[in-house]
Amino acid sequence: MLLYKQKKKQVPKGNRLLISVTVIGSAGPIRFVVNEEELVAAVIDTALKSYAREGRLPVLRSNLNDFLLYCPTAGSDALSPWETIGSQGARNFMLFKKQITEKVENDAKSAESITRKSPGNWKAWFNKSLNLKISSH
Structure with a gap:
């Protein structure tokens, strides 16, 4: 009988959150798990990739710089791409496409x-x- 060494899974530091991102114009929210220390830019990127993978409509571009993430409970300002997603204390977000001029x-x-x-x-x-x-x- 052979015994295998079990590799310990590396657990990321910080808590993991199940967040919900609603894309304006889409049928429903996208839900996925993120580390609370992840940056808002990484969350936008993950949301766009999940949106495209699921084949949702309307079709969006994949450039994360074209989108803004809002937290409905935090006020009317968009979240900075450099702040952490856990800093808001919320789990529901809205993804808007920037107006291009x-x-x-x-x-x-x-x-x-x-x-x-x-x-x-x-x-x-x-x-x-x-x-x-x-x-x-």
């Missing part, structure tokens, strides 16, 4: 900032289709 030159006189709309804005299409009046005979 472009500089457009107008006749080489001045540049003005405009907000670029996403190409597949299904909410606007849906609301517009509800407003169409269907007349009956």
Whole structure:
């Protein structure tokens, strides 16, 4: 009979938390376990990877710099990517896509900032289709 040495699992320091991240426009929250010492940027990255792996809609980009993580109980400011996720004392978060602005030159006189709309804005299409009046005979 052979005896095998059992390797001890390295337990990360700190507590582990089950968090829930709601992506705006998605059907429901994404839940996963994180170490409370993880940075907010790492949590955003994990949420985006889980979102893509599950094949959720709408399709999001994978650049974590394009997103902001909010804690509904902490106020209206987004969480800093460099703070730890456990510092908020919360387990529910919301992931928002940053609004992207472009500089457009107008006749080489001045540049003005405009907000670029996403190409597949299904909410606007849906609301517009509800407003169409269907007349009956």
